[in-house]
Amino acid sequence: MSIVAEDRVMVPARSGRAVRLPAGDRIRVVDLAGGQVGDLFAFADPTSGQTELTEYLSAAHTRAQTERVFPAVGDDLVTDQRRPILTLVADGSPGRHDMLIAACDATRYAGLGVPGHPSCAQNLADALADLGLSAAVVPQPVNVFMNVPVDPDGGLSWLPAPTDPGDSITFEAAIDCVVVVSACPQDLTGINGDGPTDLALDLLRSH
Structure with missing residues (x-):
């Protein structure tokens, strides 16, 4: 099997995009x-014409599956039904990716004093709507390039993403799925450095 970019x-800064990814195809997220x-x-991409998506990549179930707090190359990421959905196949970045922090949402930004701020939760809903889909829940995402290490006492540190221009991470679909990536709009903590910027999704088809 060969893999080619097609x-x-x-993904413009502060927005999200959704793509359908058949089993065996890959998606490369580029910073x-x-x-x-x-x-x-x-x-999981439904096959019956269903428009509400119910089975989703679960960071919590993945941590139990991999026995790791953060993902590494070779790890299978699993759904809330414990089925593999994506495999992390390549990492051309410093390798810091978070599986602890919930997607930012309207309530989070209201609490920070900026109601109406763009959020990853809204980006998810908007991106799925572009495909005529919706999600029953907002799952905890895998936050690629996000650097939130766990301190020895269990505390969390919110550090800037350590990626350089062009760094990337690549996943292979284990089943037919819908993948959504939000270029996180968070600009009130330091996780996005000087401020949100664009991402790109390279779709790599199997032949």
């Missing part, structure tokens, strides 16, 4: 400018 989908977090969601 398409690039741009174009460096220092940008991407909230990655994945859902």
